[in-house]
Amino acid sequence: MAPFDHEAHKKWYKYTTSVITSLSWDPTTETHTPFRATTKHVHRTWARTHSSTPALYIQPETTQELELVIHLARHNHKRITVVGSGHSPSTLTCQKDWIVNLDNYSKVLHVDKERLQITVQAGIRLYQLQNELQKLGWSMKNIGSIMDQSIAGAIATGTHGSSLDHGLLSESVVGLAIMLADGRVADANQYENGDLFEAALVSLGSLGIVTEVTFQAVPAFKLAWTQQVLLLDKMLSNWEKIWTTSEYCRVWWFPYSERTIYWKADRSDALELKERPKSWYGSWFGYHAYQIALYFASWFPRLTPLVERWVFALQYGWEEGTTGSAVEKSHEALAMDCLFSQYVNEWAIPLYKGPEFITRFQAWLMHDDATARIPFPSKGIYVHAPIEVRVTNTSISRTPRPWLDPSDPQGPSLYINATLYRPYYTDFPGMVTYYKAFEYLMKEMGGRPHWAKNFISVTKEDVWGMYPRLGDWVALRNSVDPEGIFVSDWLKELILPDEQPIDEKEGGYGQWTPEEGEMDQSRLGESMGSFEFVSEGKVIRTPLSGSVESLY
Numbered sequence: 001m002a003p004f005d006h007e008a009h010k011k012w013y014k015y016t017t018s019v020i021t022s023l024s025w026d027p028t029t030e031t032h033t034p035f036r037a038t039t040k041h042v043h044r045t046w047a048r049t050h051s052s053t054p055a056l057y058i059q060p061e062t063t064q065e066l067e068l069v070i071h072l073a074r075h076n077h078k079r080i081t082v083v084g085s086g087h088s089p090s091t092l093t094c095q096k097d098w099i100v101n102l103d104n105y106s107k108v109l110h111v112d113k114e115r116l117q118i119t120v121q122a123g124i125r126l127y128q129l130q131n132e133l134q135k136l137g138w139s140m141k142n143i144g145s146i147m148d149q150s151i152a153g154a155i156a157t158g159t160h161g162s163s164l165d166h167g168l169l170s171e172s173v174v175g176l177a178i179m180l181a182d183g184r185v186a187d188a189n190q191y192e193n194g195d196l197f198e199a200a201l202v203s204l205g206s207l208g209i210v211t212e213v214t215f216q217a218v219p220a221f222k223l224a225w226t227q228q229v230l231l232l233d234k235m236l237s238n239w240e241k242i243w244t245t246s247e248y249c250r251v252w253w254f255p256y257s258e259r260t261i262y263w264k265a266d267r268s269d270a271l272e273l274k275e276r277p278k279s280w281y282g283s284w285f286g287y288h289a290y291q292i293a294l295y296f297a298s299w300f301p302r303l304t305p306l307v308e309r310w311v312f313a314l315q316y317g318w319e320e321g322t323t324g325s326a327v328e329k330s331h332e333a334l335a336m337d338c339l340f341s342q343y344v345n346e347w348a349i350p351l352y353k354g355p356e357f358i359t360r361f362q363a364w365l366m367h368d369d370a371t372a373r374i375p376f377p378s379k380g381i382y383v384h385a386p387i388e389v390r391v392t393n394t395s396i397s398r399t400p401r402p403w404l405d406p407s408d409p410q411g412p413s414l415y416i417n418a419t420l421y422r423p424y425y426t427d428f429p430g431m432v433t434y435y436k437a438f439e440y441l442m443k444e445m446g447g448r449p450h451w452a453k454n455f456i457s458v459t460k461e462d463v464w465g466m467y468p469r470l471g472d473w474v475a476l477r478n479s480v481d482p483e484g485i486f487v488s489d490w491l492k493e494l495i496l497p498d499e500q501p502i503d504e505k506e507g508g509y510g511q512w513t514p515e516e517g518e519m520d521q522s523r524l525g526e527s528m529g530s531f532e533f534v535s536e537g538k539v540i541r542t543p544l545s546g547s548v549e550s551l552y
């Protein structure tokens with residue numbers, strides 16, 4: 001084996017990360033495969049709702065590097081969680097072993113101009129993907145509220161937008177490449193490894209590392225949108241019309257103002273672009289004024305309805321009618337300002353159940369427990385922020401349906417998202433009761449929670465009752481990852497059967513004793529007891545199990 005050349009390796013380091021020494025030697029190319037890891041990373045969700053300090057944070061840049069990560073994890077008994085942009089506000093991406101991030105694995109690999117399809121490395125963020133599509137005169141047909149997510153992360157949790165003409169974002173995914181726990185890359189699409197494809201469309205990060213995504217684009221289009229102040233009662237009495245008038249539509253429900261904002265958009269390529277009106281809380285002053293007001297309200301919750309009505313009037317005006325319009329490129333029109341750190345608890349129910357849900361939950365928020373019929377007293381509970389009301393329709397999907405798709409397979413779905421801001425990262429009082437009441441009613445209506453979000457009273461038993469194909473999904477997951485490399489605590493707590501034999505051992509997921517011939521010596525080198533890598537000028541030794549130690 002060639003001696004380790006520190007100087008040469010330093011050249012590989014980006015973000016002062018590192019390269020593994022002996023285990024990375026690749027005799028076919030006679031080079032070391034870089035292992036870009038650091039021991040100092042603190043992983044935080046975008047909203048700073050959860051954090052974890054992984055033993056290693058790894059940012060591979062090539063497929064070989066990814067393969068090395070998986071081999072090393074397997075031989076070191078480490079679990080892997082891949083994180084995209086960390087926009088899931090739950091503990092879904094938290095991991096004490098190894099966190100892998102694909103921000104530097106985000107290239108465009110192939111463009112099929114005839115089919116309008118693009119194949120990209122899976123770490124690409126949606127805004128980067130959109131930039132690439134724009135160069136080709138293409139676009140994504142649907143997005144959610146933001147474009148910061150990685151494509152793989154958005155797919156993995158069932159991210160959706162708001163349109164009855166479209167399903168989840170993953171509806172546009174034509175094919176995936178997934179690196180499985182043995183380092184093998186499997187192609188999965190409608191025709192090849194179909195089961196893996198349907199399972200991986202909502203993978204929750206636990207089937208393997210999605211490395212490539214082939215995405216169906218559409219020709220770029222403009223959207224003309226309007227938004228109007230609509231009384232809550234009127235919104236409910238026009239329920240069907242609200243969701244069927246325009247291709248894209250969404251409602252923000254402001255309980256204390258007893259008003260909603262009804263936003264709708266249609267394609268309008270013939271129109272000139274027209275800028276959106278200024279938003280009050282989009283200004284520096286409005287942003288901070290709202291946040292400070294919410295901060296005070298977190299100390300004196302009774303002030304919340306007042307704050308909410310004040311902000312509503314400044315942001316939208318109080319009178320019914322149109323309060324803004326614009327003509328924008330599709331992705332600019334659909335994206336919105338999500339303001340502050342927040343908890344979000346979002347569920348899907350059949351669309352026709354929406355009016356009953358909204359009527360009863362509005363009553364609960366107004367402290368009318370008799371109408372609400374929710375067994376959690378609402379006394380003293382004041383919440384804020386819009387409750388987002390959106391739609392999707394996966395029942396007419398032209399592409400395979402993800403096995404863990406939370407929306408209704410029988411007809412159109414309504415997504416209701418109870419957002420609770422955290423002014424200056426402070427938790428708002430009453431959240432637990434608010435969310436318990438919300439989830440009680442959601443369960444009564446046959447709802448299923450959005451996988452990425454902050455649901456709090458859902459048990460494993462509930463989840464198994466919600467998904468008829470969960471057994472198939474778990475069986476497939478276990479068959480492609482029998483050692484549980486991609487099993488996170490989140491998955492164990494919420495999904496995996498208690499009796500599943502995942503060996504818990506300090507410092508590793510199982511006790512491993514190398515057997516004769518088990519290790520590929522030519523690939524993994526001679527260092528069986530530990531491996532070393534350089535980080536920020538220090539040589540670090542990571543034992544096969546146990547914590548990372550600094551040598552010098």
Ligand SMILES: Cc1cc2nc3c(=O)[nH]c(=O)nc-3n(C[C@H](O)[C@H](O)[C@H](O)COP(=O)(O)OP(=O)(O)OC[C@H]3O[C@@H](n4cnc5c(N)ncnc54)[C@H](O)[C@@H]3O)c2cc1C
Nearest residue numbers: 084085086087088144145150153156159160204205210452
């Ligand atoms: C401000 C804001 C707005 C949002 N708006 C919407 C919205 O409009 N609609 C909606 O439905 N949701 C919305 N979300 C939720 C968001 O779309 C999801 O949480 C999404 O999963 C985040 O993508 P990410 O890249 O940050 O993934 P992460 O949160 O980092 O990860 C999510 C999951 O993907 C897995 N994963 C990531 N990359 C890979 C990979 N390469 N291979 C395998 N698994 C992988 C992770 O392990 C994890 O299980 C919003 C969230 C925020 C904070």
Ligand SMILES: O=C1O[C@H](CO)C(O)=C1O
Nearest residue numbers: 145338342344388417419
């Ligand atoms: O999770 C989400 O956050 C925003 C609301 O602020 C949104 O639309 C989600 O979905």
